[in-house]
Amino acid sequence: MKKLLALLVAIMMMSSLFVGLAAAEEPITITFWCSWEDAWRDALKGLVEQWEAQNPGVHVEFVYAGSYSESNQSLLAAHAATLSAPNGEVYVPTVQQTVGTNIPTFAANGVIYPLDEYIAANGDDMSVFASGMLKAYQYQGEQYGLPGCISLVPSIFYNKTFAEQEGIEFPTSWDEFDAFLRKATIKDEQGNTVRYGASFSGWGIDYVTPILRAFGVQPFTDEEETQSGFDCPEIREFATKMQGWAKEGLISWAFGSGASTNMRQSFLDGKTFCVWHTCALYDLYSKGLAANGWEIGAAFPPTGAKQVAGLGGSGFTLMKLASPEQREWGYKLIRFLTDTACNMVIIQNTGYLPVTKTCLESEECAEWLKANPELVHLYDHLDELVASPSSPAWADIGTKVTDNFGRIIVEGEDVEATLQFMFDEIQEILEDM
Amino acid sequence: MSTIAPKRKRISRYHVRNKFYDFSCAIPALVFFAIFVYYPIVELFRYSLTDWNLMRDTYNYVGLKNYQWLFTSSVGWKRFSSSLTITLLYTIGEVSASCIFGILLALLFNRMSNSFKVMRTLVILPRYVTVSATTLVFLLMYNKEYGLINNVLRAMNLPAVSWLNSQDTALISVIIYSFWRSVGYAMMIYLSAIKGLSQDYFEAAALDGANGVQKFRYITLPLIAPTTLFLAVTSFLAAMKVYQTVEMLTGGGPYESTSVIVYWIYALAFRNYRVDRASAVGCVFFMILLICTILTMNISDRKVNYDA
Numbered sequence: 001m002k003k004l005l006a007l008l009v010a011i012m013m014m015s016s017l018f019v020g021l022a023a024a025e026e027p028i029t030i031t032f033w034c035s036w037e038d039a040w041r042d043a044l045k046g047l048v049e050q051w052e053a054q055n056p057g058v059h060v061e062f063v064y065a066g067s068y069s070e071s072n073q074s075l076l077a078a079h080a081a082t083l084s085a086p087n088g089e090v091y092v093p094t095v096q097q098t099v100g101t102n103i104p105t106f107a108a109n110g111v112i113y114p115l116d117e118y119i120a121a122n123g124d125d126m127s128v129f130a131s132g133m134l135k136a137y138q139y140q141g142e143q144y145g146l147p148g149c150i151s152l153v154p155s156i157f158y159n160k161t162f163a164e165q166e167g168i169e170f171p172t173s174w175d176e177f178d179a180f181l182r183k184a185t186i187k188d189e190q191g192n193t194v195r196y197g198a199s200f201s202g203w204g205i206d207y208v209t210p211i212l213r214a215f216g217v218q219p220f221t222d223e224e225e226t227q228s229g230f231d232c233p234e235i236r237e238f239a240t241k242m243q244g245w246a247k248e249g250l251i252s253w254a255f256g257s258g259a260s261t262n263m264r265q266s267f268l269d270g271k272t273f274c275v276w277h278t279c280a281l282y283d284l285y286s287k288g289l290a291a292n293g294w295e296i297g298a299a300f301p302p303t304g305a306k307q308v309a310g311l312g313g314s315g316f317t318l319m320k321l322a323s324p325e326q327r328e329w330g331y332k333l334i335r336f337l338t339d340t341a342c343n344m345v346i347i348q349n350t351g352y353l354p355v356t357k358t359c360l361e362s363e364e365c366a367e368w369l370k371a372n373p374e375l376v377h378l379y380d381h382l383d384e385l386v387a388s389p390s391s392p393a394w395a396d397i398g399t400k401v402t403d404n405f406g407r408i409i410v411e412g413e414d415v416e417a418t419l420q421f422m423f424d425e426i427q428e429i430l431e432d433m
Numbered sequence: 434m435s436t437i438a439p440k441r442k443r444i445s446r447y448h449v450r451n452k453f454y455d456f457s458c459a460i461p462a463l464v465f466f467a468i469f470v471y472y473p474i475v476e477l478f479r480y481s482l483t484d485w486n487l488m489r490d491t492y493n494y495v496g497l498k499n500y501q502w503l504f505t506s507s508v509g510w511k512r513f514s515s516s517l518t519i520t521l522l523y524t525i526g527e528v529s530a531s532c533i534f535g536i537l538l539a540l541l542f543n544r545m546s547n548s549f550k551v552m553r554t555l556v557i558l559p560r561y562v563t564v565s566a567t568t569l570v571f572l573l574m575y576n577k578e579y580g581l582i583n584n585v586l587r588a589m590n591l592p593a594v595s596w597l598n599s600q601d602t603a604l605i606s607v608i609i610y611s612f613w614r615s616v617g618y619a620m621m622i623y624l625s626a627i628k629g630l631s632q633d634y635f636e637a638a639a640l641d642g643a644n645g646v647q648k649f650r651y652i653t654l655p656l657i658a659p660t661t662l663f664l665a666v667t668s669f670l671a672a673m674k675v676y677q678t679v680e681m682l683t684g685g686g687p688y689e690s691t692s693v694i695v696y697w698i699y700a701l702a703f704r705n706y707r708v709d710r711a712s713a714v715g716c717v718f719f720m721i722l723l724i725c726t727i728l729t730m731n732i733s734d735r736k737v738n739y740d741a
Contacts, residue, residue: 069704072703073703076487076488076703076706077487079487079488080487080488083490105488105706106488109486109488109489109706110488110489110490111488255598255687256595256597256598256683256686256687257572257575257597257598257682257683257684257686257687258572258575258576258577258597258598259598261576262576262577262578262579265578265579266578392705392706395704395705396705403686403687403688403689406687406688407688410598411599428507428508429508432502432506432508432509
């Protein structure tokens with residue numbers, strides 16, 4: 001009987017050892033939340049799968065989490081659920097594809113985890129990233145994310161075929177813009193606009209701010225972003241000019257529901273000479289124009305008080321509530337997705353621009369630019385990109401700015417009264433923070 | 434002289450068992466309500482007394498600070514009063530249009546021919562198609578440049594209307610969409626009420642020489658008053674909580690002209706990361722809905738003739 005008992009105990013101990021071994025070999029699962037759709041998502045998924053194949057001990061659950069804002073909302077819910085999970089369940093992803101403007105809020109509240117220890121442990125050289133790109137993913141001197149791709153907002157796309165046929169040159173300064181508009185706009189005998197000279201993305205603050213900066217308007221006057229800089233003569237000049245052009249039917253200020261679609265379609269139909277949008281849509285615009293037998297041209301915003309464009313695009317962050325092991329593998333995935341080879345795949349499949357100097361200087365990139373020569377106009381200005389303000393109040397302020405420019409430019413409301421109303425609203429928001 | 438003692442009501446074991454059995458049948462529903470309705474309401478109130486933002490793992494109790502912000506700060510009060518006004522306008526528009534056209538359609542379709550059955554189905558169908566799908570169709574129809582409605586207007590030499598991008602028409606456009614979805618349901622409820630009315634009243638009225646309008650005014654309308662009340666209360670509560678339609682069609686714009694209260698609560702919580710303030714607005718809105726419901730029920734007890 002004793003022998004039988006000893007045998008049973010021995011079997012149990014052996015089996016528990018095997019279970020332990022099996023557990024040790026069980027692949028670790030990390031979750032990746034993606035915010036790109038269609039072909040862009042497929043390109044990113046392909047890269048993630050490539051990394052997974054190189055790391056057999058790791059399984060990556062690739063999840064489409066909706067748009068950046070939808071993904072953030074899900075992340076907040078997952079974060080709160082993980083905080084209150086009774087048995088330590090983890091609902092947050094390991095890696096999230098996100099935009100730089102979320103970094104300060106998420107970093108300050110402990111949603112995302114700094115990468116510095118992993119960067120140091122892996123001896124990664126951060127100087128490969130183009131200047132200013134890393135800064136968009138920093139908070140209080142710590143690196144909370146790495147940029148995966150950048151876009152230049154606004155990037156200007158124009159109908160090169162029309163430009164060549166009609167001898168129109170895209171202006172390089174705002175002083176020439178009025179003459180350009182008059183040449184590029186076509187009206188019928190009744191004076192109705194048949195083709196707008198330009199169409200602006202008035203629905204989004206990220207598109208409007210760089211134009212305001214070009215006119216000399218600073219969103220904030222202090223580094224802490226607590227004092228509004230909107231109340232200045234330059235903004236009145238901007239608003240008056242835009243309203244005048246809109247009233248004359250020279251420009252279209254795309255605003256409100258369906259604005260982006262309408263602007264895009266109008267350009268592809270030849271009803272707008274140029275659109276001020278994002279370079280990420282280069283592929284869509286060039287193919288769309290080509291379908292009508294037209295060629296695309298690209299340009300950087302004209303020079304005013306400054307020549308700037310906004311920094312768009314996305315990067316990757318690690319979640320604080322993921323397990324240490326998941327975070328470690330998550331960092332490796334992030335590093336893979338931000339290296340030169342992946343950068344090249346992303347830019348070839350989208351219209352985004354590369355973030356690493358090594359990618360910019362690579363032969364593949366040179367060939368890509370040779371095949372898409374219009375993009376050179378944008379690549380030449382990568383050092384002039386300015387990141388969006390990171391104040392938590394910026395989203396609310398942005399809505400007030402775009403709404404009130406909609407009132408002025410689209411509805412034709414009084415410039416001074418509407419601007420004053422906007423300044424008061426912005427002040428209220430800042431005081432409320 | 435003997436006196437008869439009053440009979441004491443004895444509760445039998447059988448009766449207790451039956452009562453317990455009845456109660457136990459309701460337990461699953463009660464548990465469901467407790468977890469998914471009552472507990473969230475209690476938590477909502479608790480969060481409204483804190484400074485939690487969904488992200489931090491700790492929070493402080495701040496008393497009535499969030500309510501103070503809502504009622505006394507210019508930003509809070511202005512947004513609250515404007516959102517509440519927009520919500521009420523939307524609700525009045527949708528509920529009254531659905532009820533009025535619901536009755537008219539019910540009167541029209543109160544026939545049993547096959548063609549009317551098909552038409553009834555067509556009218557009620559929109560309610561059972563998802564909002565996300567139907568709003569996409571309406572977005573295309575409302576489009577100023579390429580939309581069907583403006584193409585028709587242009588064909589009639591009328592100017593195109595910026596349906597969703599003008600503050601004068603955006604709310605009306607949202608109401609039209611909601612009306613299109615809800616009118617079929619109102620029609621079906623009215624239709625079943627009308628079909629249940631006794632024909633005796635109408636025959637007696639006909640003998641007295643009442644015409645169609647008089648029969649409707651003095652017989653049909655009073656007799657279906659409980660149905661109207663039911664529809665008004667349920668539609669009112671549903672319409673006050675509108676969110677998805679606004680999110681899909683206008684995103685609260687233009688110029689916040691369609692920013693209904695639930696949309697604002699959502700934006701406060703998930704775009705401004707102010708769950709504390711969103712909870713306070715949610716609690717106040719809950720109280721408003723509760724008061725409205727109680728008032729409606731009280732009025733209905735006095736004004737609606739259920740015996741008819």
